[in-house]
Amino acid sequence: MTADDRTPDDVPFETVSSSEVTRGERIRATIDEWILVPARILWSDWRARVGTLIMLLYVLMGTVGVWLVDAPQIGEGERLIPPFTDPSYPLGTDSMGNDLFAQVVHATPPMLEMIVAGALFTTVMATIVGTFSGYKGGRTDKLLMMFTDILLTIPGLPLVIVIAVILEPREPWVIGIILTLNAWAGLARAIRSQVLTMREESFVEASRLMGLPTRTILVKDIVPGLMPYILVNFVNSARTVVFTSVGLYFLGILPFTNHNWGVMMNLAYTTGGALYTLRAAHWLLVPMAAIVLLSFGFILFAQGTDRLFNPRVRARHENNAGANSSDDADENSGKVSTHIQG
Amino acid sequence: MSDNSFTGRSEATKADVSAIQVDDPILEMRDASVTFDMDRGESRVLDQVNLDVQRNEILGVVGESGSGKSMFASALLDAVVDPGTLSGDITYHPDPDRSVDVLDLSPEQLRELRWEEISMVFQGAQSSFNPTTTIRDHFEETIEAHNYDMAQGMAHARELLEDLYLEPDRVLDAYPHELSGGMQQRALIALSLVLEPNVLVMDEPTAALDLLMQRSILSLLNDLQEKYDLTVVFITHDLPLVAGLADRLAVMYAFEFAEVGPADEIIRNPTHPYTRSLLKAVPNLDTPLQEMQPIEGMAPDPVDVPEGCSYHPRCPLADDVCRASNPAYHAVDDSDDHVAACFHWEQASDVLSLTTDGETEHAEIVGKQSADPVVSLTDVDVHFEQEADGGLLSIFDDPDLVHAVDDVSLDVYENDVVALVGESGCGKTTLGKTSIAAQRPTGGSVTYREQDVWDAKDGVGDVETPFEAIRRSLQMVHQDPGGSLNPNRKVQASLEAPLKHWNTGMDAEDRKERVFSMLEYVGMSPPEDYAGRYPHQLSGGEQQRVALIRALLMNPDLILADEAVSALDVSLRVEVMDLMLELQDVFDTSYLFISHNLSNARYFAGNAGGRIGVMYLGEIVEIGPAEEIIANPKHPYTKVLKWSTADLEVDQDVEEPPISSIDIPDPVDPPSGCRFHTRCPEAREACARQQPSLDEHASDDEHRVACFREYDQSHEYWESEPIDDGESTDLFADGSDAAEIESDD
């Protein structure tokens, strides 16, 4: 005899719906929740706004840009035209007469592919391993953590170099994953320790007591609380991928198959002597600027995004939620106390 | 009534302000308002407040959360946070002839004023201390920052700590987390007094603590106030708590003071309708259960305070005058120190009667318990391994076994209410979680409708009721309303989660409707609005309602309510408990109600004809029908708890507790014999050797006590010598000390 065979009458419990909401309305609500609200939040913070714009610029460059700008060809222009002098070669040319702007643009798609593959791989791996291990505890935890610890003890860069030399990867997404092969382990550990404290939260315990499956609890209760942290790390690993790949291309460890900013810098340094002659300096500076700007965009974006998952901020950007005053009062008195103590 | 009383609230004359002024004020507040500019309009969180604080008095400021009482404290110190603007005058008189305009001070002068002249203590000592430095560093930093003499300052610090019954050497070298909550709060009080301020402003300083500790701290505060000639402003939502301590009380409602007067006047002859209702709404041990009732309606929003008397929407006496104009203060019975801001104060006592005299028949409330237990615990033990950061002295020890629950048997019936009462650390939460199968016992058995719960989980033997069904039938409502809901999910999503998983037959629309109707049922309307909110947009009481609904959506047989109302304002508790009881009728569920507060337990269990069980160090020491336990407590520990439950008596001073040590012994090494003997005022030698037990054969509705004093005269207790614990300072000794004394025997 269990709970289900009781049927109290007249109880709010037995309510079933009488109205139908159209599909369109539901879709609209979903769009609002997942796209419009985040967009509004991002837009309201200048760092996130600038960061997003910079990232958008690169995405455009990597998608539309390659259609608009012809691929660079040897000898298409004069050798070493300085930047901002010739409108058909806005950023100048290298010592072979290649258009630098076209090179930067055409290096973007593989770079984006690498970033997405690498950053996704790190964060998804770390989140899955970290949350699962932290929430489950016991033997699962021990095994998973042993595995991550082993990965952590292997020095990252040498491992990447060895693998790159052996495999000679050409596919950008493979490169992305190789570059972050053991970067996720540290993140997984950090996430696990956060999950350890979160699993004791009352609302997580309540879900557990309601008999909800572990998967649901992880996805609905645990991960959303970690999202700011995960997102910041996603962006950080994106930067790592950019820097490592550029570094390895520059050092010539990764095969020169694609256009890459690192390859450009390598050539500028080795064949153009860009460090010694002012005439070739722009050859080195242009790809560098591309890298710095992208990384700057990432940093700004990351700084702005922790607001994205803050329910207080979200509520403010939703048009349907009712305003509540006690909240403001609480917030204020909270501030008072920290203020005076501080 | 003068004509200009109809000209609107801002011009309403506050005619009789005599009580608001005092002869020798140390702080004067005139026309102080605090406003915040918000999207929705101007939020006025302090509204033209006039009040003086008398030198060397203890002033109790009482109000519900959101009544502006914290803002009053901040305003006193010109510490209103940034977007807020403070207007009016605040004058501080270091001595009767000097005055300082607080709002005129430079930031540097203000900083000095805040520590050296007026200092503040807040709720939650944990967040006030820096966890990475020792208590000594906190003292030294404070002394240094204000250029005081270090040696002298530290000497004073030690004296203060001793006054607060803390051992200076040990406490100074400890890190904050190594001290119990009560010790931290006492250390914080010492810290705030180290620069010898004249005024101490305390904002809910004890709210997070056990009642027993609260009362003990208050009695210490009383001593401190006398010894150091302090002026204390004590801000709280808990009227009974300060009633015995304060010289004067000021009741706040809607960002201004409704009634001000001497404490005994306010309690004996409350005059403002709000004060009267508040007194009725506070759970206590003396008022008959039927008399307690919540205040209807909600406290106003600071953006939109009602016109006229701000209390009129909730006031049973309100008439057109009240709606049109703001009442001035009227002297009550021509006394010049008791005033109430109400037009009809003379009628208030007729309309809102209070039974201050004790002659009322206790109507018998009969519960509807079934004969067969739903959940039954037999000889349950729960022992944990001690974690590394246990007590103060245990940091270097090996992990120890904590006896959280020891050999407890308890049956919970259908439609039953059992309230477990005890101090923190007595194992009541662990026992509760064990009963709802959230915690696996290390010994004994837990059965749900005769099915062993953990056998069902492990699939041992014949499993008649699958664990899944058991899991659904045993639910929990947590203590902290803020933490019991996922902050990232809206109310709707949180409530839908169990339905999605268990009632797969329902589609999205049905779920939504059901959630709406439940919200509506518990008085959260319009439900569409509430369903779309995030938890932070709800008040504490609303959050607790949502948590309760979520548990009920599972249609459980037993709900563990772990301190479910303790975090709420006293005035809200009755309301939420009433709701829980009403829902019990509707859903046929039982409650296991856990509280450190005897009066909440009494209200909740008493109104359902349930039982109260008193726990001490992992054991149930007394259990029986609620009213019986309250009216006739037998175990010395229950008597202590009853003492700690402040009642609305003012003439009795805050006296010494009837107990010989206020901190609970270390559950790692529980005292031998009767576990209470280290603190028991009645303890005799035999108590240290033998263990009293509850009568196993008595039925569940009998009053049972585990104390030798209930045994007959032939028991050796009556022959043996009283245990003499000598020094009185033992009273506030730390628990581990008690354990040490014990092992020396």
Ligand code: SF4
């Ligand atoms: S009687 Fe009128 S003035 Fe007095 S509290 Fe009620 S509404 Fe306010």
Ligand code: SF4
């Ligand atoms: S048995 Fe002895 S020590 Fe225990 S409560 Fe009774 S009198 Fe006190």
